[in-house]
Amino acid sequence: MRTGRAGALCVLVCAVLLLVQQVWFFGGWGDAEVRTLVTDATYVPLALAFTVLAARVAGSRRQEPRTRRAWRVITVACVCQLAAHCAWFVQSHFLGTTAYPSAADYCFLLFSPFMFAGLLMLPGQHRRRRDRQKLALDALIVGAGGFIAIWYLLLGPILNAPGLTSWQRAFTAALPVGDLLLVLAMSTAMLRRHQPEVPAPVRLLAGSIALTVTADVSYSWIQLNGGFTGGSWPDLLWLAGCFLLVLAADQQYRQPRHPAPRRRDRSAVLVLPYAASIAAYVLLAVQSAHLPINPYGGMILGSAVLTLLVMARQSHALRDNREMAVTDGLTGLANRILVTERLDQLARQPIRPGQHTAILLVDLDRFKPINDTFGHEAGDAVLIAAADSMRRVIRDGDLAGRLGGDEFAVLLQRLPTREAAGAAATRLLEALRQPVIFGEHLLMVEASIGVAIRDDRDASGETLLQQADTALYAAKRAGRGRFEYYSDVMDTKAREAELRRAVADDELVVFFQPAVDLATGELRGVEALVRWNHPVRGLLGPGEFIDLAEETGAVVPLGAWVLRAACREVAGWRADLPDADPLRLAVNLSPKQVAQADLVRTVESVLAETGFPPARLTLEITESVILQPDPLTIGRLQDLRDFGIQLAVDDFGTGYSALSYLRRLPVTVLKIDRSFVTGIADDAEARSVCEAVVHLGEAFKMHVVAEGIETADQAAALIDMGCSIGQGFFFHRPLPPAEAGSLIRRQYLSRPDPSSRSG
CATH class of the missing domain: 1.20.1070 (Rhopdopsin 7-helix transmembrane proteins)
Structure with a gap:
């Protein structure tokens, strides 16, 4: 800068x-x-x-x-x-x-x-x-x-x-x-x-x-x-x-x-x-103005005129070649080349109120049966009729083109409202429903249309075409013979790109929920929980985007970012507070992260970069990882354990838990899901089930941590069961880094200095 x-x-x-x-x-x-x-x-x-x-x-x-x-x-x-x-x-x-x-x-x-x-x-x-x-x-x-x-x-x-x-x-x-x-x-x-x-x-x-x-x-x-x-x-x-x-x-x-x-x-x-x-x-x-007109002047003039005529002829030939290169030979509409060029031009224009740009992607329904039953000549007749219908519907200055097969595109510009694109799509649908006469046959054709409105000034022509294609298939799935507007909800790719961009642009933030000693309320550690500070939708919880991240694979870079950011933040607290050495950090690992061959190398690199001690890190994995662990997964988890990192099973009991795998995996912590904690204060059956899970963890020589504690009675019941560590809204909600840091400093700075004690 x-x-x-x-x-x-x-x-x-x-x-x-x-x-x-x-x-x-x-x-x-x-x-x-x-x-x-x-x-x-x-x-x-x-x-x-x-x-x-x-x-x-x-x-x-x-x-x-x-x-x-x-x-x-x-x-x-x-x-x-x-x-x-x-x-x-x-x-x-x-x-x-x-x-x-x-x-x-x-x-x-x-x-x-x-x-x-x-x-x-x-x-x-x-x-x-x-x-x-x-x-x-x-x-x-x-x-x-x-x-x-x-x-x-x-x-x-x-x-x-x-x-x-x-x-x-x-x-x-x-x-x-x-x-x-x-x-x-x-x-x-x-x-x-x-x-x-x-x-x-x-x-x-x-x-x-x-x-x-x-x-x-x-x-x-x-x-x-x-x-x-x-x-x-x-x-x-x-x-x-x-x-x-x-x-x-x-x-x-x-x-x-x-x-x-x-x-x-x-x-x-x-x-x-x-x-x-x-x-x-x-x-x-x-x-040569001083030379006689005969013969030099005439020859020079003739050469100049001849050259200019050749230039003019070449310009016409270039124009004809250009028209042939951008025109569909069957329908006479624009071809994919011209549609793409014009779409790129429209995508680069500034967005102005009252001048919307839209692309309509049109696909003929039941076109293939016509081709298969009546032959390609019938199919060509349908395509030509569809092109004529589009010419009648679109305005001067708009562009209709054939992208290939039975797929067409219509580019609309300077629309007064977004709804005007839908009105144009409705007119197109009506026009394309007109029967086509082929010999003695009456061919009935309909179309499905996907509509994409240019709202993002950074969206390229290719992006707009992909959005219209996504809306087109949404229209087909909804029953054909209709149109659909594109929205972000339809497009997993767009949402994935937005999420990856959020990671790159530091739109994510790590909150920390303290885990405490149930008897004394003193902090024992913090769990890192990611939030998305969305520029439009505000602060989003993990439920708004983690499933998408898992589905698309974006959870791998996202998880690495969370681990690095959490370790860097907590390492800073530990460096400022000499007495905070016992403070632990828990970070969730997704199944896709555990499946990565370079998981161990990534974790070691983050710890080396941030200076966070591996002995104070707990990595939490879900039951889906322990249900069917392959030898490579077990090997990676064992390498992490050998490095000094503790491993925890998160949300235990919510899936199809396989107890035999708890003995095979190097897991040291069992986290009881909040669904087991709810109701333990006044429901004897819920209390018995939760107590059984606590004793199960003890039988496997694991530390047991309870989640979702919301009342004092729940905390007391867990203490009676033998569970000593827990977290939940009763103690602390997830806190942004600044507030979590202040809480940590208040606890450890308020402790008496052991060196000042007598005796």
Whole structure:
């Protein structure tokens, strides 16, 4: 965060410097020497800024490795330009050096090959061989157009310029050649971009290169035709190019590792080859204006017109190919490609009140029997009729498409209410119920529809399609021939993703319920109980999400998080309270955690990380684990026990308890479920059953802990049975970490210091 603020401050300072220089330039303040000094002095901090910011990108772990490698080379190019501007400032205003080429000129020249290499190294989309060939041709067209302009303006005059040595002539020609390489690399980077829209950093780099090349060409042309003086208008282009480099480096640092695409319109970049060709012909026309119309003028004009006609013909061919690529050949509706593209576009639009976006996923009911009974021609007739019905129902601007088979999608946008999507689905259902005449047969078809409304601005097009698919199958399960709205309750995957995100975003919190000595009320330990601090639904108990976590497997990372968080919290209490060494911590293990091959390694790692002593940890397992323990499970539990950790059977007696397994498993604690404790104060039968469970634990030489104690009479009855440890609302409710910590400190700080006792 601090680095981001430093980058923003750096950009702001550069903007202020550039603004001051512009005001100075256009205000006409000072003589030519002062304006040159101000301009040359502005270059140095700008160059330093984009060098530092580029180095920050090159070393940032926020970027993918290919991006970092490319920006390392770009950083070298920035260093060359920084050295060039510093050398130019020193030699122009302190040394008065007039030698050509100077040290600054060499550094300026080195900028081009390094920037050329860095731009080509920028990551791009993986392409087929034909696509790479097309990309190369497009880039070469741009390069050829640039070569014509540079040859006309610079290279030709340089080769014929008098008074230059061979080295000076070659060096002078190398500068525009370097600019040509930059144009070629920049066009390649933009044409092969790795996402549908050219990323902002690449666009800024392109703008910087365009301004720099324009300034270089202007500078060289002025030098050849009268001599360049500092502080003139090409400096404005160079300075603007420097500032765009600053912005590009800062934007790249802020760019996420895998940025979401923003649009799929490629026309702005695809016109580059055509624009370069047109510019070359315009330049050729200007240069050849003095030639006679016959034969040269007519030939040049004909070549230009012919090229433009070929371009126009190619654009029509590309449009036809595009339509063929995104149209379903049977129904004439959009195909999956276009539906996916349009859905991604809609998913990226901001959510505005009164402008809802919905996707309707339509599946024809009983379509397969029609195909099997009457043949594929009948099936095709039904699909064509369904497509015609959709065209009649949807509005202009909405999109209907066939995803494959008998599955269709309808994209609705700018709906006034959520209910408008349901009304559209009802109209579709009615339209699709119209019988289809096929020869002598009357084919009856219905449809089921799943409706997904875009409520989450972060939901992708693929997510919306999955939600509509989930609602579609809910409609089929509900009896077909109807529609259903998607809701989170339907989608286990969405709920699982939300739960995993809660673990990653620290939305979970561990509460602690104290376990006490039933006779004295003194704390003996705490049990860790997880809660979900849901950003919308508030604080949720485990009953709201643990079953889902078990079902989806999310309980494994969730359980590891709870163990780590609980051990870290209690270890902190123990470190602050020397007398709290007897304090124990109990943490639940789910059956899926026990089944993990790396369970022992995970527990040992958490204890090593948090410094919690294994001898003070109790891991609680459920009866489902001890009912059918396999050898691997027994081995893992024994390894935990050998490590010094106590094992407890939680909620004993609520399932199909197998007493024989209690002897085989290394279990040391038996926790009596609250269902056995309820009623023991006034029900003799309940009291007898609970007493039998207590004695069973004693027979197996286990510590017995009672749960769910809510009254003093229940606590007294348990003491009479021989149970000494318990927990429940009568003593303490589950407490958040701060309150639990305060309770622990009050108990252990209030104890007398044994060393102060006499005798």
